[in-house]
Amino acid sequence: MKQQIVPTQTEIKFQHDELIVSKTDLTGRITYANKVFMRVCDFSEEELLGQPHNIIRHPDMPRGVFWGVWNTIKQGQEFFGMVKNLTAHGDYYWVLANIRPDFRGGKSVGYFSVRRSPSRKLIESIIPVYKEMLSFEQGKGKDAAQLSWQRLEKQLASQGTTYEQYILNLVESTKER
Ligand SMILES: Cc1cc2nc3c(=O)[nH]c(=O)nc-3n(C[C@H](O)[C@H](O)[C@H](O)COP(=O)(O)O)c2cc1C
Structure with missing residues (x-):
C-alpha cells in the first residue's frame, strides 16, 4: 500500500545538465529508474x-494533466x-517531462520518461494554470480529469493553439538566456 506522505514547502533542485529517467510497463509500473x-x-x-508511477504524485498536480498524459x-x-513531484520525505521538485511509448519491433512494450530541470520562469508560468485546473476539478466527480483536460484544450483552441504548441512555446519563451 502507498504510504501517506505529508507534503512540505521545501523544493529540491537538480542540475540543468542532469536528466531524470524512468521506464514503466504498459500499466505505469516502474521498471527502471536512473x-x-x-x-x-x-x-x-x-x-x-x-x-x-503515482508513488511520487504531488497533490498540487491537476488530475487533468495525467489524463492528458495517458x-x-x-x-x-x-x-x-x-510535473510537480513529491519526494519520499514530502518535499517537491518540478520537472519538464517528455513521456513517450517505448517501442520494440514496432510494438509499444511500455513507456519511458526523460525530465530536465525547468527554468524558474517556466515554473512560475505553469503554477496559475495548474491552480485553475485543480479548482475546476473540485467536486466534478469521476469525470473530473477528462473534463479538466478537455477544457484546457478548448481554451487553447479558442486562442488558436494546441496543447503541444502551447507548452513548446512556453518552454521557448521562458528560457533563461
Ligand atoms: C513513463 C511514465 C512516467 C510518469 N512519470 C510521472 C511522474 O513523474 N509523476 C507523476 O505524478 N506521474 C507520472 N506518471 C503518471 C502516473 O502513471 C499517474 O498517472 C499519475 O501519477 C496520476 O496518478 P493517479 O491517477 O493515481 O492520481 C508517469 C507515467 C508514465 C507512463
Whole structure:
C-alpha cells in the first residue's frame, strides 16, 4: 500500500545538465529508474521498482494533466509537460517531462520518461494554470480529469493553439538566456 506522505514547502533542485529517467510497463509500473531520479526523489531502487508511477504524485498536480498524459501516450504519441513531484520525505521538485511509448519491433512494450530541470520562469508560468485546473476539478466527480483536460484544450483552441504548441512555446519563451 502507498504510504501517506505529508507534503512540505521545501523544493529540491537538480542540475540543468542532469536528466531524470524512468521506464514503466504498459500499466505505469516502474521498471527502471536512473541514479538522478533516485537521488532527487529519495526513494531507493527497491522502493521504486514494481510500484505505480503515482508513488511520487504531488497533490498540487491537476488530475487533468495525467489524463492528458495517458490519452497521448496510449495513442503512440509523446507528451511534453510540467510535473510537480513529491519526494519520499514530502518535499517537491518540478520537472519538464517528455513521456513517450517505448517501442520494440514496432510494438509499444511500455513507456519511458526523460525530465530536465525547468527554468524558474517556466515554473512560475505553469503554477496559475495548474491552480485553475485543480479548482475546476473540485467536486466534478469521476469525470473530473477528462473534463479538466478537455477544457484546457478548448481554451487553447479558442486562442488558436494546441496543447503541444502551447507548452513548446512556453518552454521557448521562458528560457533563461
Ligand atoms: C513513463 C511514465 C512516467 C510518469 N512519470 C510521472 C511522474 O513523474 N509523476 C507523476 O505524478 N506521474 C507520472 N506518471 C503518471 C502516473 O502513471 C499517474 O498517472 C499519475 O501519477 C496520476 O496518478 P493517479 O491517477 O493515481 O492520481 C508517469 C507515467 C508514465 C507512463
